[in-house]
Structure formats: C-alpha cells, structure tokens
Amino acid sequence: MARFYISTPIYYVNDAPHLGHAYTTIAADALARYHRAVGDDTRLLTGTDEYGLKVEQAAAARGLQPIELADRVVERFRSTWAHLDIAHDDFIRTTEQRHTHVVQELWRRMEASGDIYKGKYEGWYCVACEAYYPESELLEGRLCPTHKTPATWLSEPTYFFRMSRYQDALLHHFERHPTFVQPEGYKNEVVSFVKSGLRDLSISRTTFRWGVPVPGDEEHVVYVWFDALTNYMSALGPVGGELHRRYWPATCHLIGKDILRFHAVYWPCMLLSARLPLPETVVAHGWWTVRGEKISKSMPATRVDPNRLADDIGVDAVRYYLLREVPLGLDGDFTYENLIGRYNAELAHDLGNLVSRALTVAEKFAGGVVPPVQSRRAEAAHAELSEVADRVIGEAAGHYRAFAPSRALESIWRLVGETNRYINNTQPWRMAKSGAQAAELDHTIRMSLEAIACAARMLAPVMPRTAVQIIHLVGGTAGLAGSWPSAARFGQELAAGAQVGKSQILFPRIDEERQAALLDQWIPKDARPAAPGAEPDPAPEPSSKAKAKATSKAKPSKASGLEAAGPEVVTFDEFGRMDLRVAEVVEAFAIPGATKLLRLVLDIGEAERRQVVAGIAEAYQPEQLIGRRVIFLANLKPATIRGVTSQGMILAAGAERVVGLSALDRDVPPGTKVR
Numbered sequence: 001m002a003r004f005y006i007s008t009p010i011y012y013v014n015d016a017p018h019l020g021h022a023y024t025t026i027a028a029d030a031l032a033r034y035h036r037a038v039g040d041d042t043r044l045l046t047g048t049d050e051y052g053l054k055v056e057q058a059a060a061a062r063g064l065q066p067i068e069l070a071d072r073v074v075e076r077f078r079s080t081w082a083h084l085d086i087a088h089d090d091f092i093r094t095t096e097q098r099h100t101h102v103v104q105e106l107w108r109r110m111e112a113s114g115d116i117y118k119g120k121y122e123g124w125y126c127v128a129c130e131a132y133y134p135e136s137e138l139l140e141g142r143l144c145p146t147h148k149t150p151a152t153w154l155s156e157p158t159y160f161f162r163m164s165r166y167q168d169a170l171l172h173h174f175e176r177h178p179t180f181v182q183p184e185g186y187k188n189e190v191v192s193f194v195k196s197g198l199r200d201l202s203i204s205r206t207t208f209r210w211g212v213p214v215p216g217d218e219e220h221v222v223y224v225w226f227d228a229l230t231n232y233m234s235a236l237g238p239v240g241g242e243l244h245r246r247y248w249p250a251t252c253h254l255i256g257k258d259i260l261r262f263h264a265v266y267w268p269c270m271l272l273s274a275r276l277p278l279p280e281t282v283v284a285h286g287w288w289t290v291r292g293e294k295i296s297k298s299m300p301a302t303r304v305d306p307n308r309l310a311d312d313i314g315v316d317a318v319r320y321y322l323l324r325e326v327p328l329g330l331d332g333d334f335t336y337e338n339l340i341g342r343y344n345a346e347l348a349h350d351l352g353n354l355v356s357r358a359l360t361v362a363e364k365f366a367g368g369v370v371p372p373v374q375s376r377r378a379e380a381a382h383a384e385l386s387e388v389a390d391r392v393i394g395e396a397a398g399h400y401r402a403f404a405p406s407r408a409l410e411s412i413w414r415l416v417g418e419t420n421r422y423i424n425n426t427q428p429w430r431m432a433k434s435g436a437q438a439a440e441l442d443h444t445i446r447m448s449l450e451a452i453a454c455a456a457r458m459l460a461p462v463m464p465r466t467a468v469q470i471i472h473l474v475g476g477t478a479g480l481a482g483s484w485p486s487a488a489r490f491g492q493e494l495a496a497g498a499q500v501g502k503s504q505i506l507f508p509r510i511d512e513e514r515q516a517a518l519l520d521q522w523i524p525k526d527a528r529p530a531a532p533g534a535e536p537d538p539a540p541e542p543s544s545k546a547k548a549k550a551t552s553k554a555k556p557s558k559a560s561g562l563e564a565a566g567p568e569v570v571t572f573d574e575f576g577r578m579d580l581r582v583a584e585v586v587e588a589f590a591i592p593g594a595t596k597l598l599r600l601v602l603d604i605g606e607a608e609r610r611q612v613v614a615g616i617a618e619a620y621q622p623e624q625l626i627g628r629r630v631i632f633l634a635n636l637k638p639a640t641i642r643g644v645t646s647q648g649m650i651l652a653a654g655a656e657r658v659v660g661l662s663a664l665d666r667d668v669p670p671g672t673k674v675r
C-alpha cells in the first residue's frame, strides 16, 4: 500500500476564508480522496498560522489578544471546511504545544549542525508578507512588490540560519529529483532564484512577543515562516514518533505560487540542516482573480465567500467549477457567469441529463431494478462504451496522480459524453417498442447504469456527495474508500435486482430569471456590471443557431424523457465544406459598450490576418488570449456586429455561454487545416 501525505498551507488568522483559500483546500482534498479511493494510506493536513506581527497587529486593531482573534477565526476556517466537505485527517494550529515542541527541536538540530549564529538584522520589512526585502526588490517609494504598501525599516538583533551553505546541496537535490517542484515552469523559477545566490536567513525577532520562544534565549521568538513551515512535521507529533515514521517525508505540499520560495527553498534548506528527509514534491497552483481583480480586503466585490456560493449553487458545483475551470498551476479568473455557464452546460446538461435519462429507461423497461449481466456483446456501441470506460479509468487515475484534477475531469467527461451517445445510439425506447430481444434491452440498460456508476466513482474525489447520490440511484452500494473502478471489472459492479432510484433532476438548470436573481444577491451593488441579458446573445450568428439547435435536441423531450437524439446528422461532404484552420490570437480588445464581446486579430497562416468578433468577454480577459491557438472557421460569411466586421469565427465550448475555447494539444502552426 502506497502512502500519500498531502498538506495545504496553513492560513493566517487575520483574514476570513475566501475563494483563494477554498481553492487550495478543495484541490488538496480531491487529491487525497483519489488516493483513498485507490487504497493508499492517505493523510490530509490543513490548519492555521497564528503567530507573527501581522496577526498581533490585526488583533490589537480589534482590541483583542492575538489568541482571542485566532480562536475566533479558526472556527470560521473549520466551519468552512466542514461546509465544503473537506475530509482532513488533522487540523494544526501553530499555537498548540505539539507544534512548539517540534519547532524547538528543529531549531536545536540546526544549531547542532552549526547553522545558527547570532547577528544583527537591518532591512526593509513588509508586515503583510512577514518578510524582509532587499532595497532592489522594492517598488518606487519603498513599496512592497506584492502588497504595494510601504515597507518598514527594522533593525534588531537576530539569529541567522546559514542558508547559504545549502545552495549547492539544494541544486543537487533539484537535479536528482526533477519532479520536486511542479509544474515545470515554477521549477525553473526556483532554480534560477537559488542559482542567483542564497543568503543567510534571519530566523528570530525581538520586537514583538507573539511567537514560539527561541530555545535557550527567551528574548527572541522564532521567525513566523520558520515556525509555520514546521507545521507539516509538527502535526505528526514528536520527530521519530509513530506518526512521524509513518508519514514523513510528506508526499506533497500543495501551495499557492505566492509562497513557493518559502516551500521550495527555505524549508528544504532547513530540513537539510536538521538532517531530516525533504518532502517529495512541492506543487504550486496559480492565483485566482475575481472578475479580473486581485482578491483584496479593500475590494469587497472580490471577497467571494465560498460558503455562500455553496449554499446557493451546491457544494459539489463549487468544487467542480474551481477544479475544472483552471488547470492546476495556471492563474484563473472567477466570474459568476462562468460558474453558472459551467453548471448549466456540464452539470445540469451533460451529467444531470445522463443520470435522469438512464434512470427513466431503467424504470420503464427494467422494472426499476438493475438487470442481470448478459454475456458481453460484440456490437460496436457496447464495445465502444467499455473501451472508452477502460481508457478513461486509466487516464483519470494518471491525471489525479499527476496533480491534474482538471484533466481528470476532462477525461471523466469523455465517459459521460460517450454514455449519452450510447443511449442515443442504442435507443432502448425503440428496442422496447420494436419488441427486440429482452436480453439485448437488459444489456443496454445495465451497461448505461454501470457506465454511470463508474463515472461517479471517478468523480467522487471532486464531487463526493453527488457521487454517492448517483451510485445509490443506479443501484450501487459500496462506500468510496478503496473503490476506484477497475477496467477489468467494468460492467460488473452493480448487483442484479438491486433497486434503481426514481429519475430525478440532480442539477436544476439555472434559467435566465434565476441567474439574474443570483447575480443580484452575489454581486455587491457598487460592483455590478450592466444587467445580464441586457444585450442580445453576442455569439456569432451561425454558431449560436447551430448550438441552439443542438441543445434543444439534446434536452430530453417532455413526452418520454428519453428521445434525446443529439445533433442532426451531417454528411462528410457537408462537413468538408467548412474551412477549419488553426489560428493564433495576436491581438485582443474589448469593444466599448459591449460587455460580452471581444475583437480579436488572428494569424491564420500564410501571412494572413483576420479580425473576428467573439462572444467570449465574460469568460476571458483580452490579455489572457494573446498567443493562444484556437480552431477557426475561415469561410464563414462576414458579418458586422456592433459596427465591427467579423471575418470568421473561432470555435468555443458552451451551449449558451462560452465556457472554454477550442485548443490544440500540441504546437501546431497557424494555418494548419483542421478536419
């Protein structure tokens, strides 16, 4: 049995939990849940960072003792994690005794290595970062480069950690463990930082008292980052104790890119000095903005409360959106419209419809129970479904293991799509009418229920409630631990005769009216853009028509709830009339007065440029698009939209609202034909 010990950062208690905190914690939770599902000895740690000047000042500003503030805010973190279904195995507070002991033990070990010496520190300090900055890194006016607030000149006696000593050892470690820092781009950043020269680190403070006392010198408290980083180990109890032996070194510290240097440089150097093993990986994720703005206390509109979102749209929908929207490692921009767009397209439409259709079929034609297994048939549709399931089981596992939950979800959606197609193609309602062999009909129903159970199990790390609900609905029983599906057993999970639940709507579609009501509640009045729906749908004409057609067909008809035949059939020749090519976005602009549209200039190969108007402004900022390669329809009749000529159309996903752009999975030059 493999071991998987994953941590989130510990959160400062001067701030209430917001979307950014929720993202890290949900991602870590999903990865841990995957590892539990494959039977690994898994441990998920989260907690709070309670010492330091920042917290001391925040408490003083409220007329509280630091511990009083901490006690209050910790409860908010705990309740938020409970609300978001975070299944952590431990929650560490740095003010606990178990933590103090290990911080002091680490200090002594580093001292014993001859790596701690006393000196004096003078420099520019940013309280918000709890870090010194060399003057060269400060912005004009001596502002902190991260917070843009004035740095303070501090001069104090301090203990230093001889970090410079570990520069070569650390570079050597990076070489021998190429996956130590992930994703790759972040690794390069860290390597060049270390190569530029490591300086000794000031690791104690005398100007305030709110910290772990330095062993043997009570005048000093341990620098808050030294103490905070140690939480990953102190939560396991004494060094050398049972939990420590079982789980150290950690498998993964999942963190935001803002605190990469502390985790990928300072912490490993501390461990090298203390003669303790280094964590296996440090995985950095990107930074979320909210409607293009940095999340900040001074901008209430950016302070999205994950609790509220979960109340209004469902916990699993929030978890799904955050993990699906942005590949781990990249930055993302949160918009409510995008959240609703994905909810409607992927949860209400793709997944929700699939489950309700399959249940209706089972109820009508199999007496509401799981039909018995029939010998596996060779018909193309059946074979294709199990092939896709086999492939997706392997792919999704690989993506979860590689810290890529968004890609795992993409794979799982291939199975969801394939199962929808399977029901369309096999048409069980026709089979029933035509009096086809009962065995054939049973087999089809059984396979669709099995495929849904299989998809639900793979979805469980991200959407645990929905997964359990779906598994029960299709007649399954087992819990989630150790339940990752096996390709070899595909089609044999459910017990024949088990009761299948009544067809139901898992994710009620959010219509325009409800969307307007939600946006009204969510977006503070002063930060509200033009009323939703005030503009006509800006998606270029033909695509919106084609999409409207496809979606109206894909909705189950009221009469039977079953005849969702999918888009109408086109011949290969009809398809061949479209001039589809790879295009690269070279310029992107907002269109004044049009909140949903962007003007793009595309390189479409052979030195040709085209201008298009795309209805993607709610999903993308212009600057996010530069350099992106997309699929482009070049022979679409030009049209004038909002006074701008549009010469073609880029392909995007999303039934009514764009939720993603078309993309190529490798470097294909502009102009290349797409077929």
Ligand code: MSP
Pocket (backbone or CB within 6 Å): 008, 009, 010, 011, 012, 019, 020, 021, 023, 024, 049, 228, 229, 230, 231, 255, 256, 257, 258, 259, 286, 287, 288, 289, 295
């Ligand atoms: N206390 C330190 C971490 C010590 S770990 C030994 C700290 N705390 S924090 O509360 O300010 O932020 C913790 C983490 O929250 C960030 O690293 C990041 O993972 C997450 N995020 C905070 N804001 C975020 C966004 N806007 N977007 C994505 N994640 C964000 O730093």
